[in-house]
Amino acid sequence: DTEVTQTPKHLVMGMTNKKSLKCEQHMGHRAMYWYKQKAKKPPELMFVYSYEKLSINESVPSRFSPECPNSSLLNLHLHALQPEDSALYLCASSQEGDTQYFGPGTRLTVL
Amino acid sequence: GESVGLHLPTLSVQEGDNSIINCAYSNSASDYFIWYKQESGKGPQFIIDIRSNMDKRQGQRVTVLLNKTVKHLSLQIAATQPGDSAVYFCAEEGAGGGNKLTFGTGTQLKVEL
Numbered sequence: 313d314t315e316v317t318q319t320p321k322h323l324v325m326g327m328t329n330k331k332s333l334k335c336e337q338h339m340g341h342r343a344m345y346w347y348k349q350k351a352k353k354p355p356e357l358m359f360v361y362s363y364e365k366l367s368i369n370e371s372v373p374s375r376f377s378p379e380c381p382n383s384s385l386l387n388l389h390l391h392a393l394q395p396e397d398s399a400l401y402l403c404a405s406s407q408e409g410d411t412q413y414f415g416p417g418t419r420l421t422v423l
Numbered sequence: 424g425e426s427v428g429l430h431l432p433t434l435s436v437q438e439g440d441n442s443i444i445n446c447a448y449s450n451s452a453s454d455y456f457i458w459y460k461q462e463s464g465k466g467p468q469f470i471i472d473i474r475s476n477m478d479k480r481q482g483q484r485v486t487v488l489l490n491k492t493v494k495h496l497s498l499q500i501a502a503t504q505p506g507d508s509a510v511y512f513c514a515e516e517g518a519g520g521g522n523k524l525t526f527g528t529g530t531q532l533k534v535e536l
Contacts, residue, residue: 316466345522352529354512356526362522368523411457414468415466417465
């Protein structure tokens with residue numbers, strides 16, 4: 313099983329809203345990732361968690377706040393986003409140094 | 424700096440023909456390479472990977488070739504089918520690990536009936 317699940321599939325929010333994206337995997341992977349993908353562009357790494365600790369933050373604005381409650385779950389808390397933050401947000405997981413498996417993504421629209 | 428790029432943004436092939444998608448990388452220290460397929464509205468799907476101690480790896484209808492001398496990676500798809508239509512990304516991970524992938528710009532593969 314190489315499934316990574318993400319909820320919700322679609323999200324529309326205003327610039328003053330607070331929302332959260334959720335990601336789950338049950339493959340026993342100890343690394344989890346958030347990526348942002350704009351249309352017709354490759355995924356861009358945002359955050360990496362390794363063994364439930366934040367190991368990489370690619371200079372992401374503080375209006376994006378990641379959280380890793382346990383080894384199977386990864387959240388991305390959103391607050392005061394801008395319209396340019398509208399994108400597909402992808403979660404991935406892997407064993408250390410091994411293949412990353414992606415979820416289906418959350419399509420976010422910020423009005 | 425590091426870069427992973429593709430030579431062609433769009434590739435059109437006839438159904439049944441073989442497809443070759445190319446990728447250049449600039450970090451000679453990279454030691455792990457992956458090809459992903461991304462269909463419209465979906466997340467990237469793992470196709471095949473290769474480590475730097477190999478120069479060829481075969482899967483079901485797909486082959487990845489790695490030429491470290493010229494820092495070139497290619498994905499060959501045999502007997503291309505309409506279901507192969509998608510954007511294909513190469514990605515590399517540096518020798519230092521850190522779980523950090525760098526993606527290429529992507530190639531749109533269109534299969535014509």
